Amino acid sequence: MGGAAIPVWHSLAGGALIGAGAAVLLLFDGQVAGISGILDRALHGVLGEQAWRVAFLAGLLLPAVILGTGPVSWQASPGVLGLAGVLVGFGTRVGSGCTSGHGVCGAANLSPRSIVATVTFIAVAIVTVAVVRRVTVT
């Protein structure tokens, strides 16, 4: 499992920072902080006036490079992790968003489309975890 419980103020202050990042990008640049979409277009090398995407990714990754990511408790074997990555990449592009784009930005925009997407991926993930637990315990 995931080690020690997270202090409540870490959860709240961290969430506030995430919301602030999304708010700054929207209010000043008029863009949505959807990481799967930003990654998609950065991967396709669409730059020029879209250089903000590379800058956003650089900002996102800089804290991890400097501070590290702390303790990491992997929950899947390397093989399952690779498969999960493919599903995450494929699913977020077909579904036009992930936890950041639909879950944070779309929900804050009260977008029915994003709220339906968020409920769907959280519900399916809960069922997936329950099934994995059952399979690995028995």
Next chain:
Amino acid sequence: MTAVIALVAGLLFGLGLLLSGMTNPGNIIAFLDVTGAWRPSLALTMTAAFAVAFPAFTVARIRGVSLRNLLIPQSDRFRIDRPLLLGSAIFGVGWGLSGVCPGPGLMLLAGGDSRAYIFVLGVAAGVFAAGRFSRLRNGTVTGDVRTNRPTA
């Protein structure tokens, strides 16, 4: 200027993911594991993010332009179609199997975790496969590389 603001926004977002512990797959699974040792941290984080982002999105939606007078692309808020449901369900399976979504996956890689590269390579393969899939389906590019429409 646009890129400088995006850099700051990315920094805030990344620091928030680190502080909230959401880069650790164990903490994500702990939230999703409702039939086991459930922990609500992710819900607290999402609630706090919503509380801060909601006023900004409301103001932006009413204004239609950013504070620097950049046009805010309008998304199709009410379009609930099969790709949305199918894609989100597939993402949910991958997220439940790994406890990792795209942002934290990239951050784990940047932090030098030796296992994260497997996940990120998978994500890249999935992203390219999705591009092919959507071209096969309707002759357009998903995620709107061409039209630059917001994806959420």
